[in-house]
Amino acid sequence: MSPEKMVTMANQIATFFASQPGDDQALRTAAHINDFWDPRMRRHLLDHLAAGGEGLKPLVREAQPHIAAPAATA
Amino acid sequence: MKDFILPPKDWDMGTPLPGSDTPVTLKIDGFDITVPSGTSVMRAAMEAGIRIPKLCATDSVQAFGSCRLCLVEIEGRRGTPASCTTPVAQGMEVRTQSDKLHKLRRGVMELYISDHPLDCLTCSANGDCELQDMAGMVGLRDMRYTPGDNHYAPTMAGGLTQSDLRARTPDAATNARYIPKDDSNPYFTYDPAKCIVCSRCVRACEEVQGTFALTIESRGFDSRVSFGAKSDDALHSDCVSCGACVQACPTATLQEKSVAEMGTPDRAVLTTCAYCGVGCSFKAELNGDKLVRMTPYRHGKANRGHSCVKGRFAYGYAEHPDRILNPMIRDTIDDPWREVSWDEAMDFTAKRLTRIRDEYGRKSMGVITSSRCTNEETYLVQKLTRAVFGNNNTDTCARVCHSPTGYGLGQTFGTSAGTQDFDSVEETDIAIVIGANPTDGHPVFASRLRKRLRQGAKLIVIDPRRIDLLSTPHMGEKWHLPLRPGTNVAVVSALAHVIVTEGLADEAFIRTRCDWDEYQSYADFIRDERHSPEATELLTGVPSATLRDAARAFARGGNGAIYYGLGVTEHSQGSTTVMGIANLAMLTGNIGRRGVGVNPLRGQNNVQGSCDMGSFPHELPGYRHVKNPEVRAIFEAAWGVEIDPEPGLRIPNMLDAAVEGTFKALYCQGEDILQSDPDTKHVAAGLAAMDCVIVHDLFLNETANYAHVFLPGSTFLEKDGTFTNAERRINRVREVMKPKNGYADWEVTQRLANALGAGWHYTHPAQIMEEIAATTPGFANVTYDLLEERGSVQWPCNDAAPEGTPLMHVDGFVRGKGRFIVTEYLATDERTGPRFPLLLTTGRILSQYNVGAQTRRTANNVWHAQDELEIHPHDAENRGIREGDWIRLASRSGETTLRATITDRVSPGVVYTTFHHPDTQANVVTTDFSDWATNCPEYKVTAVQVAPSNGPSDWQEDYAAQAAQSRRIIPAAE
Ligand code: SF4
Ligand code: SF4
């Protein structure tokens, strides 16, 4: 997946949860990604975040600690 | 498998069942019979097993009382009233036979026959003609009239049979009253010489279909059935070829060409249409294993005896010479195909898959299940990837259509399906149709909705195009909100804004049924001025006054039902719009009874079923997330394997991973992702990057151009199974004939699994259903026996609802309290600009279906031989485009060419096309933007430019060359 496409997808999710009431937007963003993204996609996202997370919205960065890191062998 | 025995009373009851349930008891020929008040005497007699002769009455339309054959005697009443127009009364005593009645009926019959040829033996309706039956039933034995003025004889020579006249006096003066046969429609003929002017056809076209294509012209002896204006033949009239008139016609006047050609069928098997999500029940009528015709089944609960041109007539693809009947393999996609035995194909495939698994790991393979295959087949395909490949890489075409429905309704109500049955529309007072074009996409449902509109129900259409539903003859009040593509959320929120700020919300419902705190925060959100129709008008293009009127009408209008289609889901905010729709229904208390509800109109026949059966990469059957250990445990016990707890790849993710080199093998059953999925070039690149693409289909489809293994598929006529329609109705599909390719699709999947060592041994789909019922709570009580007994059943069907569930959320939402979810409008990233100033939106038309693989291989092409681009006169003029011109359609993804048609159905700034033909390749133009929650592609909005052109684009030419190259076949040596 091209990095731009991944960034767009993550940002779209974050934008929805950012619009939701409550104070758990980051958790819900991460939960959505954990529920729907296959491990290799999460791996890419986490790598991208580790490399500075260019283009990602703040909420995706806040969600980072809650995104499940895939097992190394997946 | 034995044929399904039709109920002994698959009779035409003469008149429709009345709505009431007050019982009335009467005596007919001395027998007591109790029927609902409002029933006709004719129908009551039929209920008692006594047939009254009739010609102009049929139970699909209201009685008319014109033929006078159905006369009866009623104690204490004078004369001989027509039983079809006489309602029953308490204590009435009816006689259906007497000397007097006998004489009268014979007289009527003699008159009819005096203007009818006596060619029964060679007539195409021989054995299937009510006129013939009635002549027999009333005992007509002689014709005392001498031949005179008539409509049947081609010449004036005088004679009772056409064959006689043709043979003996071919040169006699022509008969001015004689009108030759109209065989312009590819599927049925209209032979005026045999018409008895009973007007059943005219009434069926009006009352059942709602098209009003037929009229009776002139009066008395001169009256004739006509397809509109004099110049119109059947093909060029308003007729949509639904077949309702053919079904209603008692004679050979309107008749299927297939019967004329093949003879009358002598056995029937009940089955379900394999085209759209309405899921109509049909009788497949055969001689031996030759299918003579498909007729809509009167007791079918989705269609109530109606059909559309696709299900009724477009089944010829099953016999098309393009159909591939032998397995084929090749080493690379540049090689020609090699026909091989099933064993060799399986061996080849298993070796490749095993090599890929060893080299790239178990997550490098996946499957795509088909919404055209049965539940049982779909279940097996997802089981293949979960239990045999060892991952959750399964997806289905619902990804590209209704995945947002699953997510949106799951979040708000707790289930991923429509809330009603189709019958519910009979009690709807106001309907919102949003992003759907039912007259083309879901024709039988459209006819049922139109019937309700003619009875006065109101209609709100939210769509960029002025869809045909808006021009329903004799409809009541209507509003059209012609929004700019991509602004659904803004429009739905504006409707909610009006309802909340004007105090029209149903607070009593919300308090008892929904989460009140969530409602409070939703109400605060939606009250904000930025959601008002005035504030959003500029953005959406919908006049605020119209929108306010529509919102008020919906909130105050009684039973309000919402029907929606892909114009809602195929957007970057598709899931958000679905939630907005759920909010609207809860706001107005329109959930949990007849006449209301939220109803996704599902695209393909079994898209509901394929979702139910665990086709999604994050969900096991029954919409249960794979992360839940207790759910995995159920399947681990049943399958004896460990299930991967991680979600798998969705179709677009599979293609991305393929380009990246981590996804290498795909088993694709009954889908053509290269044609149906967005951004064709990306799909092609993904497929080309794989080492083992297995296509299991009827035809060498577009995806097969990139395949290494081709496994021939079977049609819905060749297998047993079930389909689940948009009302959650599980309908039986029955094996009408043996598979021409040798195996039903579920058998092929099983062979593939076993070639990989799975050790499956299903011998009938009923066993697969047993496994589904045992593992999936909503299906717990579903068995083939139950379906045999009840015809069909709507899930959930379990101990809590042993007879199934026509209406959902009656006493409470499945998830407990309904949830209001805040729906903020966000503009899609796909914007128009100077280079691409127009918005393209896509859809389908009546006669073709999806990628057209089936319908293009039938005579349906006479209605739609090519895809066309609809463009507003203003936009066309600016660009110097005239009707029928070749034009170039370009977006930032790619470009294609097609012909233009100029119409003000679309607003200025919007263009529209269909995607039924592969050479058009509309998806070369669509982009890879998708719904935020589900990755459902944004088909409905693409910024484009349109310019005159002089022929196919380079891509189209390259593509055609590649396809031709790739389709070469070397037959197996004999
Ligand atoms: S075409 Fe058939 S249904 Fe129509 S009026 Fe003639 S006989 Fe009756
Ligand atoms: S086929 Fe359908 S639309 Fe055409 S004339 Fe008959 S009833 Fe009307």
Ligand code: SF4
């Ligand atoms: S295509 Fe749809 S509406 Fe037409 S016959 Fe089939 S199921 Fe019914």
Ligand code: FES
């Ligand atoms: S059937 Fe009753 S009048 Fe024709």
